Amino acid sequence: MPETPNNPGHSESEKNTASGSVGNVSFIMLLGAGLISIRRRYIKYYSGKFNVFCKRHNRWEIIYMLDNKITRRVFLGTTLCVVTAPLFATLLNEQNNLQKVLMDGQFFNAAELTLLTDVAEIMIPKTDTPGATDAHVIPVLDGLMLTWAGVKSKRQFRFIVAQINDLAKSTYGSVYNKLAFDDRFLLIEQLDKTAFANKKSVLSTHYRRLKEMVFHIYYTSEEANPDFILIPGGYRGSLSKQELDTIQARGYL
Amino acid sequence: MSTQQATQYDVIVVGSGITGGWAAKEFCEKGFNTLVIERGRHLDHPSPEYNDMKTPWQLENRGLATELYDEEGRYRMLKAKKKTLKTDSIQFFVDDKEAPYSYPDDRPFMWTRGHQLGGRSLTWGRQVLRWGAKDFEANAKDGHGVPWPISYDDLKPWYDHVETFIGVAGNKDGLDVLPDGVFQKPWQMSCAEQSIAKKMAEKYTDRHLIIGRSANLTEPSAEQRTLGRIACQARSYCARGCTLGAYFSSLSATLPAAKATGKLTIVTDAIASHVNYDEKTGKASGIMVVDANTLEQRSYRARVVFLCASALGTVQILLNSKSKTFPNGIANSSGVVGRYIMDHFTGAVGMGEVPGFDDQYSYGRRPIATYIPNFRHEKTGNVNFTRGYGYQTTAGARPSSGNTAKREGIGAKVKAEANQPKPWHFKAFMYGEMLPYYDNQASLHPTKKDKWGIPLLHIDAQVRDNERHMISQAAKDIKEILEVGGCTKIKIIETPKDQHITVGNRTHEMGGACMGADPKTSVLNKWAQAHDVDNLFVTDGACMSSCATQNPSLTYMAITARAADYATKLMNQGIL
Structure with missing residues (x-):
């Protein structure tokens, strides 16, 4: 019997590999020549590869990443996008599984917030733990643009939104927020790879800066730190896992 | 006026x-x-x-x-x-x-x-x-x-x-080079630190790894309690100011x-x-x-x-x-x-994994490091400098894989791999005596x-030749100490002789x-x-x-x- 999200076994080709995390996220895969869109499916990680449950084939399949669709022009290009405005309430666009932000924020406009919210969730998706959206990463970022960001950062963060849109247009012929989830994921996934492969480009610099802030905000959030204890009450330096878990559950030494 | x-x-x-x-x-x-x-x-x-x-x-x-x-x-x-x-x-x-x-x-x-x-x-x-x-x-x-x-x-x-x-x-360690004092209960050493300390004690008579001596209360006296001070709660947020008056x-x-x-x-x-x-x-x-x-x-x-x-x-x-x-x-x-x-100066840093404790963990944020006191007061062997150095060291908490965004990768895999426990890791920073x-x-x-x-x-x-010579020897010494302590994957960082060392950096x-x-x-x-x-x-x-x-x-x-x-x-x- 093949495994399903409700019956998490392994397909024939994977039965001897160790199981990784399983989550309920949106994802895509590229099989052969065609793109197959899978929304709100389970994914898991086996031996260095992402696997997604394909309903059509009723089996787990490895995700292959798109490599060559983002043009060099877009990566080297620079487009200035100046927008101002304040935020927040969202509506799920079921056509492309995009959480559309309906109001402007304090710094970013609604379209920018929509894009950023989606990108942050792709970077840090909800799995069995909260994702970037749960941790309010982009609303916090929007506020930080006024209280933390200097002129250069403000420009950078605006710029990266415009650049991602340019990237979407040159790759798929549409602005980012109108793309299917599969395309959006591949776009950001490829952008991440390229940004670290060529750190000298302007796009790389801006993207990595955005990624750093998304990670920083997420990993300093309450949602990402459920075990954080402000007042440990003491220190122990040699505990078994069971002893540690007991103390953590108690919340005090 | x-x-x-x-x-x-x-x-x-x-x-x-x-x-x-x-x-x-x-x-x-x-x-x-x-x-x-x-x-x-x-x-x-x-x-x-x-x-x-x-x-x-x-x-x-x-x-x-x-x-x-x-x-x-x-x-x-x-x-x-x-x-x-x-x-x-x-x-x-x-x-x-x-x-x-x-x-x-x-x-x-x-x-x-x-x-x-x-x-x-x-x-x-x-x-x-x-x-x-x-x-x-x-x-x-x-x-x-x-x-x-x-x-x-x-x-x-x-x-x-x-x-x-x-x-x-602090702990009464009985060392002439670092006289004992009036101490409250010492902070614990971690399993990794204890292991290194034990192995050093088996090998050396002059080099010791000890728990630091910390101005954080562990057994507040009546006088200290009267001032509103209570025992340290191992938050290690001391530089933010301590509402509890614990340090x-x-x-x-x-x-x-x-x-x-x-x-x-x-x-x-x-x-x-x-x-x-x-x-x-x-x-x-x-x-x-x-x-x-x-x-x-x-x-x-x-x-x-x-x-x-x-x-x-x-x-x-x-x-x-x-x-x-x-x-x-x-x-x-x-x-x-x-x-x-x-000022004190550093310039030699040693680090390495401490194997054998993958089933051990720490709890709390200890507010003090461990310490290797100066063992080079006397000019011995072929050393070409005067005075000596100690090391501020630590393996107080088991490190994690972190959650850095500075690497390629996004999505569930990266998230799943974040903040996972890694092997115990020991670090030592040389603190040298600068000549007057x-x-x-x-x-x-x-x-x-x-x-x-x-x-x-x-x-x-500025630091001068004597301090530069110390750094060279301190790098060799800490490598040997880490080896004696059973560390693996040892890495030594030595400040190059032509690199400026900013005096005042140690405050x-x-x-x-x-x-x-x-x-x-x-x-x-x-x-x-x-x-x-x-x-x-x-x-x-x-x-x-x-x-x-x-x-x-x-x-x-x-x-x-x-x-x-x-x-x-x-x-x-x-x-x-």
Whole structure:
């Protein structure tokens, strides 16, 4: 019997590999020549590869990443996008599984917030733990643009939104927020790879800066730190896992 | 135009940090009306400025200081030191743009300051290590600097006195080079640290890994509880200020103790410009201050003046205190004021995994590191340097894989791999003893002044060949120690000989008004009393004649308490 999200076994080709995390996220895969869109499916990680449950084939399949669709022009290009405005309430666009932000924020406009919210969730998706959206990463970022960001950062963060849109247009012929989830994921996934492969480009610099802030905000959030204890009450330096878990559950030494 | 305050105090203490607080406590408790002058703002304890009760998500800007500081060129030296400016404690550090100082372009000096009531005692490292007999003998023995006029035995009862009051968690290790003191229950070593310590003990007789000695309470005394201080809760947010008063600061301990006597007056936002000198009596008559906000000048009078403004702050005041008798600064007939500036330095870092403890974990955030005391007081083997070094070390918490965004990868896989436990990891940072060089000097800038009209301090100090040789040997030594300790994947980082080492980086700046027996070669006598001016004492880091390898604050405090005791005796006898 093949495994399903409700019956998490392994397909024939994977039965001897160790199981990784399983989550309920949106994802895509590229099989052969065609793109197959899978929304709100389970994914898991086996031996260095992402696997997604394909309903059509009723089996787990490895995700292959798109490599060559983002043009060099877009990566080297620079487009200035100046927008101002304040935020927040969202509506799920079921056509492309995009959480559309309906109001402007304090710094970013609604379209920018929509894009950023989606990108942050792709970077840090909800799995069995909260994702970037749960941790309010982009609303916090929007506020930080006024209280933390200097002129250069403000420009950078605006710029990266415009650049991602340019990237979407040159790759798929549409602005980012109108793309299917599969395309959006591949776009950001490829952008991440390229940004670290060529750190000298302007796009790389801006993207990595955005990624750093998304990670920083997420990993300093309450949602990402459920075990954080402000007042440990003491220190122990040699505990078994069971002893540690007991103390953590108690919340005090 | 200046005004003179009507009140004549018994004692003026300039500075409210770790030594100023001690001077105030000792004088007040002995019945003397004492004025503490602090250049920074007033803070209460506990203060609304403390951030120790905030979670990571409650810190302003998620802990990131505004980038406007970068754009406006503010806090540049602090950023060079800490890499990232953070909102948890930046309020306790000085912006060098607002309070500038000077250094040669090719030899930047790092001067980390805290201008608030309590000074740097709010943010200090809390590692309190006694100096040993050999440390006080070093200058006389090898001829560098000015021989110390005091020995360990002179300070021993004052170390006891200070430790009893501040509260020190430490283990009685029985080491001559690091004498034991009055200790509360020590912090635990982790399983990894215990393993290394045991293996070192099997191999060496002179090299020891011990738990640090920390000014964090583990068994608060009745006196400490009376001051509102309770046991440390292992949060390790000390630099944010401690609402619980669990670590020692002048704000939580010495100043409240002084205040309780009814003899203490505190004036904040008052920048000591110079010591007033009375040509007729040959004594200091008081202190001239500039109001930090209004720029108004005021003078305060007292029978005795204690300078506790931090090593370099005190040097600046001394040099700026010019008179007919002392055209080059008060108490400077020797010309030594500003000379022999020192700091600890690093330059050799060792690290490695500690295998065999993958099923062990830590809990809590221990507020102190472990320590390998100096084992190179004597020149042995083929070493080509004088003095030695210790290592500040730690494997107190099992590291995690972290959650960095600085690597390729996004999505569920990256998230799943974040913050996972990694093997125990031990790190050791060399802390070397810099020799007291006459040419390492702080002086007044000939033309530049700050916004309060005080000449900038120009600091020109550098490490030299002796320190470079130490770094080379320290790198070899720590590699061997890590191997003996059973570490794997050992990595040694040694600062290249041509790379600048910024003096001041360890925030242990010392010297500038050294103690010594000879008035021709030193500024202060064995009581930290100016040779030239009987009622002027300097008991902060400026008084140090050498810097040893241990963290110096405990020694400053002991010297201060001893000097205050001596001064009160002279005052009671009517000599001062």
